[in-house]
Amino acid sequence: xxxxxxxxxxxxxxxPAMAGAPAxxxxxxxxxxxxxxxxxxxxxxxxxxxxxxxxxxxxxxxRVQAVxxxxxxxxxxxxxxxxxxxxxxxxVTALSxxxxxxxxxxxxxxxxxxxxxxxxxxxxxxxxxxxxxxMAMIFQEPMTALNPVFTVGTQLREVIRRHRGLRGxxxxxxxxxxxxxxGIPQPRERLEQYPHELSGGMRQRVLIxxxxxxxxxxxxxxxxTTALDVTTQAQVLEEIRALQQRTGMAMLLITHDLGVVAExxxxxxxxxxxxxxxxxxxxxxxxxxxxxxxxxxxxxxPRLRGERVAELPAIPGAVPDLANLPEGCRFAPRxxxxxxxxxxxxxxxxxxxxxxxxxxxxxxxxxGTDPADxxxx
Ligand SMILES: Nc1ncnc2c1ncn2[C@@H]1O[C@H](COP(=O)(O)OP(=O)(O)OP(=O)(O)O)[C@@H](O)[C@H]1O
Ligand code: SF4
Ligand SMILES: [Mg+2]
Numbered sequence: 001x002x003x004x005x006x007x008x009x010x011x012x013x014x015x016p017a018m019a020g021a022p023a024x025x026x027x028x029x030x031x032x033x034x035x036x037x038x039x040x041x042x043x044x045x046x047x048x049x050x051x052x053x054x055x056x057x058x059x060x061x062x063r064v065q066a067v068x069x070x071x072x073x074x075x076x077x078x079x080x081x082x083x084x085x086x087x088x089x090x091x092v093t094a095l096s097x098x099x100x101x102x103x104x105x106x107x108x109x110x111x112x113x114x115x116x117x118x119x120x121x122x123x124x125x126x127x128x129x130x131x132x133x134x135m136a137m138i139f140q141e142p143m144t145a146l147n148p149v150f151t152v153g154t155q156l157r158e159v160i161r162r163h164r165g166l167r168g169x170x171x172x173x174x175x176x177x178x179x180x181x182x183g184i185p186q187p188r189e190r191l192e193q194y195p196h197e198l199s200g201g202m203r204q205r206v207l208i209x210x211x212x213x214x215x216x217x218x219x220x221x222x223x224x225t226t227a228l229d230v231t232t233q234a235q236v237l238e239e240i241r242a243l244q245q246r247t248g249m250a251m252l253l254i255t256h257d258l259g260v261v262a263e264x265x266x267x268x269x270x271x272x273x274x275x276x277x278x279x280x281x282x283x284x285x286x287x288x289x290x291x292x293x294x295x296x297x298x299x300x301x302p303r304l305r306g307e308r309v310a311e312l313p314a315i316p317g318a319v320p321d322l323a324n325l326p327e328g329c330r331f332a333p334r335x336x337x338x339x340x341x342x343x344x345x346x347x348x349x350x351x352x353x354x355x356x357x358x359x360x361x362x363x364x365x366x367x368g369t370d371p372a373d374x375x376x377x
Contacts, residue, residue, distance in 0.1 A: 045116075046073035047218060047250050048097070048135075053110035053120075055092050055101065064322045066092040068274035069110075074218065079244065079251040081261040081282070083297065084271035087319050090254045091140060093271075094220045096120075097252075098137060099127035115217075132163040136211035137220040140254075142203035142227065146195040152179070152206050153191030156213060163214040178209040181246075183239045201232035205239070212243055218250040225260060237263055258301045262286065270294045273322060273330040276349060280358025290358075290365035292335050329363070337364050 055067035067089045074080050082090050095101050096108050099119060112119040114130055139145035147155060156175040160166050166174060172191075179187040182205040195203055204224060211219055224240065225233040241264055244251055253265055261268050261282055269279040270293065278291035289295040296315035317334035326332055329342040341363050351359040 047076045047115060048074040048252075049111070049113045050093075050097070051111040051113075053093065053096060053112060054108065055089070055096055056107045057105050058107070059105055062323050065325075066274055066322060067096065070269075070271070070274070070276055071110075072269050072276070072279070074250050074252060076217065076250050077244075077248045078267070079253055079265045081265040081268040082252065082254045082271055083256060083258060083261055083268055085256060085297075085315075085319050087322070088271040089274040090256075090271060091222055094137065094222055094252065094254055097220065098131050098135060099124075100131075100137075132159070132214040132216065134216060135218045135220060136214045136216035138204070138207045138211050138222060138224050140222040140226070142200065142207050143195065145207055146203060148195055151192055151194055152198070156191065156206070156210055159210050159213050174213065175209075178213045179206065181212070181239075181243065182206075182208045183235060184209075199232075201228050201236060204228060204232075204236055208236070208240065208243070212247065212249075215247070216249055218252065219244070220252045220254070222254045223256070224253070226255070226257070233260075240264065258286070258297055270297065273320060273325060275330070275361065276359075277331065277362070278358070278360040279349075280352075280360075284358055288367065290352075290360040290367055291331075291362045292337050292366065293331050294360075295366055296334075329361075337366075339364060 050073070051071045053067055053070045054065065057064045057066055070089070070093055072080060072082075082093065084090055092101065097112055097114075097119065099122065101108065108120050110120060114134065117126065117130070119127065119130065146152075150158075153172070153175055156179065157167075157171045160171045160174050164171075164174065175191055176187050179190060184190055184202055184205040190198065190202065190206070195206070198206065204227070208224070211221075221240065225236050228236060237260060240251075243249075251264075253260070255261060265282050267280065268282050268285055269276045270285070270291065271277070272293050278285065278289065278294045285294060286298060289298055293315070296313075299313050300315065315334055320326060320330060320333065326343070327346075328344045329335070329338070329347050332338040332342040335342065345363065347361040347363050349359050349361040351357070
């Protein structure tokens, strides 16, 4: 989805600016219809703690529960992936963090605590204080996130003025510096160009530059490489990784591409129909997924398999209509392991104790145990 009308729309240029700082580890992620979702208590206070987040849209076409009980935490310096097929609520979750959902039709409940501040229901002043300097976002669609009538330089300087308080030469120099740091060729020349004069990869780098110009503690990157060719994808990912190492910022990386997750992330939350259905350390999820949906996503990722095959096994069927969800497990119509219980009872997210700190929402997980029997406290 494209970036919605932002209550924090920049004064002039269309800069969506938002988002770096210190490092550590250990995210828990969860969701599920009201499930007791945190896998284990965190050792230290997280930068961001999302709990039982729910987002509903009331539109002329009906009511949609786009996010349905999502919980996760993110620590300073950590990278958490949110993965899942199209329409599962990844972008809506991200936009909720920044208070950028269209207020007329969106209702959010639950809790989003950023460094102790509650953001659900916060006033615009609080949200403005968080956007950009604290949390920055690289939007999913670079062309809609950039303002076509202003040069890249004007848009970048505006972000720098707003979030760093710099003008004139200082703003110009920083604009060139952050743009150069994204690996874009001839950064000073690019500043004079308009978005339409740049390739998709360059536009994406401009958005990255706008985000990091704010020197955020946390970066939300929504499908930062999906629109790019494979070579450019790899370059942009490398630039993001290098930036994160330099600045120590935490990152929430939204993607449907598990290859990107493997490259960049320590932990992941797999979303399906507005809920987290599995979460854990990336290495564990990839080695031994418990949820059939996670396994299906993994099976359809060619780059993870290290082999070229004519046709990869796609998950059969389609994501159900969010306005008309099955009563039991939302994945049941597509799941080869589904049984009668799955049709009637929505599985809750349950944690698995152990060093990997993971959780899944499935009555018949792939390791053969019943999650109801596992201790998740
Ligand atoms: N402004 C809106 N008004 C009504 N429904 C919306 C709005 N924005 C999102 N939705 C609905 O919320 C659901 C989740 O959308 P979202 O954009 O978060 O999906 P996503 O996981 O980011 O998908 P993609 O991978 O395609 O970007 C979708 O069903 C979408 O139709
Ligand atoms: S609860 Fe049942 S239908 Fe749902 S993912 Fe698990 S086995 Fe499949
Ligand atoms: Mg999206």
